[in-house]
Amino acid sequence: xxxxxxLNVFAMVAALAAPRVAHYRAEIRSEDGRSYQVRIAVQTAxxxxxxxxxxxDGELLKRITLxxxxxxxxxxxxxxxxxxTGNRARIPLxxxxxxxxxxxxxxxxxxxxxxxxxxxxxxxxxxARNGSGSYAAELANxxxxxxxxxxASGQADLRQxxxxxxxxxxxxxxxxLVAASLGRLFLRKKAGLWR
Amino acid sequence: xxxxxTFGLVLAVYVAALIxxxxxxxxxxxxxxxxxxxxxxxxxxxxxxxxxxTQISAGTFVGTVGRHYLAGVSFAWVWPGVWxxxxxxxxxxxxxxxxxxxxxxxxFLAARYSSRLARGLSAVLIIVAYMILLVAQYQACGEIxxxxxxxxxxxxxxxxxxxxxxxxxxGGMRSSSYIDFxxxxxxxGGLMVAVPLLLYRAGGLAHAxxxxxxxxxxxxxxxxxxxxxxxxxxxxxxxxxAAPYEMVRFYSMRDRATVRTAIGxxxxxxxxxxxxxxxxxxxxxxxxxxxxxIDQASSVMALNVLSPLAGSLFVVAMISAIMxxxxxxxxxxxxxxxxxxxxxxxxxxxxxxxxxLLNRISIFALGAVPIWFALQRFTDVQQLVVxxxxxxPSFFLVPIVFGLNxxxxxxxxxxxxxxxxxxxxxxxxxxxxxxxxxxxxxxIGIAISAILYFLVSAAGRRQEASxxxxxx
Numbered sequence: 001x002x003x004x005x006x007l008n009v010f011a012m013v014a015a016l017a018a019p020r021v022a023h024y025r026a027e028i029r030s031e032d033g034r035s036y037q038v039r040i041a042v043q044t045a046x047x048x049x050x051x052x053x054x055x056x057d058g059e060l061l062k063r064i065t066l067x068x069x070x071x072x073x074x075x076x077x078x079x080x081x082x083x084x085t086g087n088r089a090r091i092p093l094x095x096x097x098x099x100x101x102x103x104x105x106x107x108x109x110x111x112x113x114x115x116x117x118x119x120x121x122x123x124x125x126x127x128a129r130n131g132s133g134s135y136a137a138e139l140a141n142x143x144x145x146x147x148x149x150x151x152a153s154g155q156a157d158l159r160q161x162x163x164x165x166x167x168x169x170x171x172x173x174x175x176x177l178v179a180a181s182l183g184r185l186f187l188r189k190k191a192g193l194w195r
Numbered sequence: 196x197x198x199x200x201t202f203g204l205v206l207a208v209y210v211a212a213l214i215x216x217x218x219x220x221x222x223x224x225x226x227x228x229x230x231x232x233x234x235x236x237x238x239x240x241x242x243x244x245x246x247x248x249t250q251i252s253a254g255t256f257v258g259t260v261g262r263h264y265l266a267g268v269s270f271a272w273v274w275p276g277v278w279x280x281x282x283x284x285x286x287x288x289x290x291x292x293x294x295x296x297x298x299x300x301x302x303f304l305a306a307r308y309s310s311r312l313a314r315g316l317s318a319v320l321i322i323v324a325y326m327i328l329l330v331a332q333y334q335a336c337g338e339i340x341x342x343x344x345x346x347x348x349x350x351x352x353x354x355x356x357x358x359x360x361x362x363x364x365x366g367g368m369r370s371s372s373y374i375d376f377x378x379x380x381x382x383x384g385g386l387m388v389a390v391p392l393l394l395y396r397a398g399g400l401a402h403a404x405x406x407x408x409x410x411x412x413x414x415x416x417x418x419x420x421x422x423x424x425x426x427x428x429x430x431x432x433x434x435x436x437a438a439p440y441e442m443v444r445f446y447s448m449r450d451r452a453t454v455r456t457a458i459g460x461x462x463x464x465x466x467x468x469x470x471x472x473x474x475x476x477x478x479x480x481x482x483x484x485x486x487x488x489i490d491q492a493s494s495v496m497a498l499n500v501l502s503p504l505a506g507s508l509f510v511v512a513m514i515s516a517i518m519x520x521x522x523x524x525x526x527x528x529x530x531x532x533x534x535x536x537x538x539x540x541x542x543x544x545x546x547x548x549x550x551x552l553l554n555r556i557s558i559f560a561l562g563a564v565p566i567w568f569a570l571q572r573f574t575d576v577q578q579l580v581v582x583x584x585x586x587x588p589s590f591f592l593v594p595i596v597f598g599l600n601x602x603x604x605x606x607x608x609x610x611x612x613x614x615x616x617x618x619x620x621x622x623x624x625x626x627x628x629x630x631x632x633x634x635x636x637x638x639i640g641i642a643i644s645a646i647l648y649f650l651v652s653a654a655g656r657r658q659e660a661s662x663x664x665x666x667x
Contacts, residue, residue, distance in 0.1 A: 020487075055409070055410060055484055057406055057481070057484075059408045061405060061406060090398075095484050096485065097484075097485065099483065099485040099486060099487045099488075100485070100487050102486075102487025102488060102491065103489060124396055125498070125499050125500075125580055126499070139489060139499055140487065140491075140495070141483045141485070141486050141491070141495055141499075142483065142484075142485065143482055143483055143499070144406075144482055144483065144484055145482075146483060147396070165392050165395050165396075165502075166392075166502035166505075167502070169391070169392045169501065169502050169504075169505045170502050170503075170504040170505060172387075172388050172391075172505075173384065173388050173505050173508050174504075174505050176384045176387070176388070177384065178386050180380050180384070188556075
């Protein structure tokens, strides 16, 4: 059912002339795990961005609006601090109310954890470890938040390692495929039902 | 394990299953009737899954998810339009068409209106309309693979065409029906695994609702006004009520009762799929408030939100949707060539064996040619499907619905309705929007088709009456 499309086409044509995010870089840093400092650098492309505004998800749900227009090709910074909650960090990112150009790697998120800590188990988006306590993720679009669990190096418990949403969803996939195969065999035996 | 490797393994298992079912279907396919309508052996469960899989195409996973991403919850009101279309079909079209016992839709038109011209015209219109839709399916496949894996679209299209062609050519309708059943299961699995994970990531339903309202209050209220929604729902419904690639599926079912039950089963599958598609669209808006293109919502979810295995299953589900629609299109179009044009118009004395062979050859040719068109990218996927969606009901709805339910229509009325509806729809698509943008080309096409159908039929009846009066 692709069916609707003309409105999409108009939206896409309008979007071509609009300002876009060329590069988005977020640095998340914590000294003690109790709070996270977020520093965001945004480079724009296309036309001048007249009303620069950003949405901030999480508990805050607020807009950050700059008091001046952003000329094309220029870079600006945003900085804020988010409190941590125990071992779990849910850090909202300021998302510009203009889209990226959609090229892979145009969004980079770097996270530096307190010394001796690591990301254990669940995380969003998927981070790759750079060095001790430093992680990076590269995407084509800006997520509204970053989420991960931390644990002291080598001390992640079984729950953190194995009961993650990713592993649970993979288990659900396997369970579904097994149940569907068994169901198909059962219905095939009862030929009337299968047909 | 990386997404690429996991996806490769999942896809390999899936394609192997398709080929096994294709070979099993090949062994049971002896005649051209077996090939085109599975020997009228399909029951309600498989039949319902087949109807759902045929309708759920690349657009559901790409376009409809993207539309929910843009417009929010209220876009779900198009589904009652689709179900209204199914209801019309269940009450006035499908059971009667099945009872009529034809093999293709032009078969019915030729017999109902006693007209070879009606058969030829409808077969040609079906071939043109559905080849456009096939180009859209190939193009969507190319875009999905390019977005997720950076693969050149040509290779992706070649892979899709070759695997779909193999199972369609081998087993025809029989294999395609059982494969559609498998594809619906894969689609359900992919969607039902994705939704809970997205909900978790979005912080639960309550937070997602607050975030959506904060982003744009229209996302949880009304995005389009009621006139626009009514127009959209009507277009969907009218398309569903008389879509030849769905009607051919009715022919393959056992009897009238099976057709009605299958439509009910199809409702259930579509309700689950429709709800999941809505949830994915709106939850992706919470997680990625500004995507570069709304059509990327599904691909971004598979790549960045789901686990490698769940993401792979979802991508395979998207490919399944494309495959099932491509397969249905190929069967309808090849039936138009081998059965209607060759078997009934050009060589009525042709043997069943030669028709079966021509079926397979035409599927190969028709499956390969659109790759070139898709690579040219004349326009985007959405636009291609919109053209087809408007075109088909414009020429088919009136002659089929009234032909099945009334004795009023005459051969010349049916031909005038089909020709006028298609020309009217195309002309309005090209120029009409500037004159009166409130009216969609499908509404104009159907209106012209209906007016011509009744006027020409009435004139023909009067002529017949005066002629018989003067003779008496």
